Amino acid sequence: MPITRRLFALLTILGMLSWAHLAPVIAAESAAMPTVLITGANRGIGIEFARQYAERGWIVIASCRNPDSAKDLQALQRNHENLQLVQIDLVDSAGIDQFAQSLNGKPIDVLINNAALLGDLKTQLFGQIDYEQFTQILAVNAIGTMKLSESLTPNIRLGTQKKIITLGSSAGSIASINGNPDLYAYRASKAALHLLMRNLSFELADDGIVVGIINPGLVDTRGFAEMLAGTKPIPPEFQQIVNLLKAGVIQLSTPEAAVTDMIALIDELAPEQSGVFLNADGTPLPW
Numbered sequence: 001m002p003i004t005r006r007l008f009a010l011l012t013i014l015g016m017l018s019w020a021h022l023a024p025v026i027a028a029e030s031a032a033m034p035t036v037l038i039t040g041a042n043r044g045i046g047i048e049f050a051r052q053y054a055e056r057g058w059i060v061i062a063s064c065r066n067p068d069s070a071k072d073l074q075a076l077q078r079n080h081e082n083l084q085l086v087q088i089d090l091v092d093s094a095g096i097d098q099f100a101q102s103l104n105g106k107p108i109d110v111l112i113n114n115a116a117l118l119g120d121l122k123t124q125l126f127g128q129i130d131y132e133q134f135t136q137i138l139a140v141n142a143i144g145t146m147k148l149s150e151s152l153t154p155n156i157r158l159g160t161q162k163k164i165i166t167l168g169s170s171a172g173s174i175a176s177i178n179g180n181p182d183l184y185a186y187r188a189s190k191a192a193l194h195l196l197m198r199n200l201s202f203e204l205a206d207d208g209i210v211v212g213i214i215n216p217g218l219v220d221t222r223g224f225a226e227m228l229a230g231t232k233p234i235p236p237e238f239q240q241i242v243n244l245l246k247a248g249v250i251q252l253s254t255p256e257a258a259v260t261d262m263i264a265l266i267d268e269l270a271p272e273q274s275g276v277f278l279n280a281d282g283t284p285l286p287w
């Protein structure tokens with residue numbers, strides 16, 4: 001509990017103040033809470049970011065493509081008046097411009113570029129590549145994320161924390177590909193995204209803006225735990241990942257644990273970590 005509230009609580013217990021005195025203090029504190037904007041906040045890692053930041057009392061601008069059908073996010077909003085639901089589609093450049101204008105100079109402390117398109121795995125294998133899907137994956141993951149970051153930079157400049165955080169992926173690490181040539185489109189989109197964010201880190205260094213590029217690791221947003229437990233069938237495209245999990249070659253984390261780690265990292269992210277590709281535990285990863 002912040003010190004002002006603790007003091008008011010003590011004075012209230014001592015009978016020197018009523019809780020009516022406390023309401024303006026809580027309102028003033030809420031106004032002073034940082035603002036985070038999260039993309040793709042309707043499911044997976046995104047909704048967990050929204051939940052954890054909302055629980056902390058931050059002002060959460062939770063964006064998704066279709067707020068009307070985002071039932072889980074709507075439920076979260078009902079329990080958190082500090083969470084606002086907005087519509088952002090990363091492939092809608094005009095819509096992004098409109099959204100940025102509608103903010104009317106509102107500061108954003110932390111932008112979390114979480115949204116991404118993984119796409120169908122089969123049509124990202126050599127010999128079966130669907131180039132329309134390839135284009136769409138690049139448009140969302142690399143170009144759309146760049147566009148949103150550029151459009152919201154004036155608001156980040158006005159924030160206190162000044163952080164642009166992007167969820168990258170070890171799948172986009174060129175140095176890490178060894179004998180597993182799959183995911184042509186998704187890997188290319190994440191490699192491009194890493195490059196764009198590193199560029200941006202130099203662009204915005206003089207503004208004091210820290211650009212974080214974080215690999216969340218394998219997070220269970222696809223039901224891998226149930227596949228491992230045998231309670232869910234394993235789709236052929238996930239068989240290899242499940243084999244690696246069974247062999248203990250890769251580790252699986254829950255959205256809750258992964259987001260807790262990433263928020264701790266984001267809280268402490270220093271200027272010298274700007275434009276560095278990091279694991280959720282803060283260790284640097286090769287490009």
Ligand SMILES: NC(=O)c1ccc[n+]([C@@H]2O[C@H](COP(=O)([O-])OP(=O)(O)OC[C@H]3O[C@@H](n4cnc5c(N)ncnc54)[C@H](OP(=O)(O)O)[C@@H]3O)[C@@H](O)[C@H]2O)c1
Nearest residue numbers: 040044045065089090091114115116167169217218219221
């Ligand atoms: N999960 C992992 O193991 C893992 C590993 C490495 C990196 N990552 C990265 O972590 C982030 C979150 O992963 P996740 O597993 O939570 O992903 P997810 O479950 O597939 O969710 C992706 C989110 O992105 C949104 N999205 C897709 N296209 C969009 C568009 N055009 N405009 C706006 N939003 C769009 C989706 O919205 P709809 O619901 O409308 O489709 C959804 O909210 C991604 O950047 C991913 O690449 C994840």
